[in-house]
Amino acid sequence: MIFFMAFWTIGAASNSATQLNYHAQDHWEGVCTTGQAQSPIDIPAPSSKQYVTGNFLDLPKNSFMMNNLNNPNTAKYAVENEKIEATVPWSGNRKVTLLQLHLHWGASNAQGSEHLIKGKAYAAEAHLVTSYIADDGSTKYMVFARVFKLGRENHFIKQMMAGEMNSGQNRNIASFSLGQLYPANTAEWLTYQGGLTTPPCSEIVDWVVVTKPLTISNAQLKKLRAMPLGDRNMDALPRNWRNTQNLNGRRSKLFLRSG
Numbered sequence: 188m189i190f191f192m193a194f195w196t197i198g199a200a201s202n203s204a205t206q207l208n209y210h211a212q213d214h215w216e217g218v219c220t221t222g223q224a225q226s227p228i229d230i231p232a233p234s235s236k237q238y239v240t241g242n243f244l245d246l247p248k249n250s251f252m253m254n255n256l257n258n259p260n261t262a263k264y265a266v267e268n269e270k271i272e273a274t275v276p277w278s279g280n281r282k283v284t285l286l287q288l289h290l291h292w293g294a295s296n297a298q299g300s301e302h303l304i305k306g307k308a309y310a311a312e313a314h315l316v317t318s319y320i321a322d323d324g325s326t327k328y329m330v331f332a333r334v335f336k337l338g339r340e341n342h343f344i345k346q347m348m349a350g351e352m353n354s355g356q357n358r359n360i361a362s363f364s365l366g367q368l369y370p371a372n373t374a375e376w377l378t379y380q381g382g383l384t385t386p387p388c389s390e391i392v393d394w395v396v397v398t399k400p401l402t403i404s405n406a407q408l409k410k411l412r413a414m415p416l417g418d419r420n421m422d423a424l425p426r427n428w429r430n431t432q433n434l435n436g437r438r439s440k441l442f443l444r445s446g
């Protein structure tokens with residue numbers, strides 16, 4: 188997950204976040220190194236499974252706006268209205284607030300995803316970041332991950348990357364159709380407990396990882412790597428994924444949707 192904390196404190200138009208050094212990630216501070224429930228992980232075989240009915244994710248019926256807030260670390264879009272909610276039917280109809288969507292990619296097509304599914308890395312990974320208030324009153328996050336394998340051009344990514352990609356040029360995207368990435372009829376997903384994948388790496392995330400990959404084209408991956416993130420003078424970002432972290436006994440749960 189990329190700098191969503193920074194977004195709230197820095198503000199929408201600012202661009203002052205520094206570029207994370209993914210080659211020095213073993214030296215990220217605090218919980219990033221001392222934590223016992225870090226992310227991403229190579230998701231282990233599920234220890235339990237549950238059959239559910241109903242939708243995977245109920246997104247708002249009305250269209251809503253997302254702003255291009257690319258920062259030095261990722262291509263990112265934030266939901267303009269902080270009160271836009273989605274419902275997670277299989278999680279007690281939990282209401283979550285939609286915050287932002289961003290992408291992870293790699294220097295080559297061999298790995299760009301943060302999570303591995305059954306030991307397999309993918310070319311890219313999208314994170315839809317949402318928040319909710321837990322029973323103890325603390326803020327937690329539910330992040331919906333979707334991986335991309337090399338293949339046909341992805342229309343959603345095309346929509347994300349259309350036009351000016353420099354973050355100095357915020358761009359409203361009307362009717363950003365998140366349902367293309369997170370369809371209501373998604374058949375299978377894995378969950379586990381983890382943390383943010385960028386500093387401060389706080390272990391307050393319910394991860395939801397859709398198992399079926401979408402496709403992204405080679406040209407789209409090249410364009411992501413070459414994007415002038417944050418600043419026209421800044422080097423392009425060839426890689427922005429964190430290495431997998433120790434499981435420390437954590438298990439995953441498989442959800443299968445029927446009907």
Ligand SMILES: [Zn+2]
Pocket residue numbers: 188189289290291314384
């Ligand atoms: Zn992320």
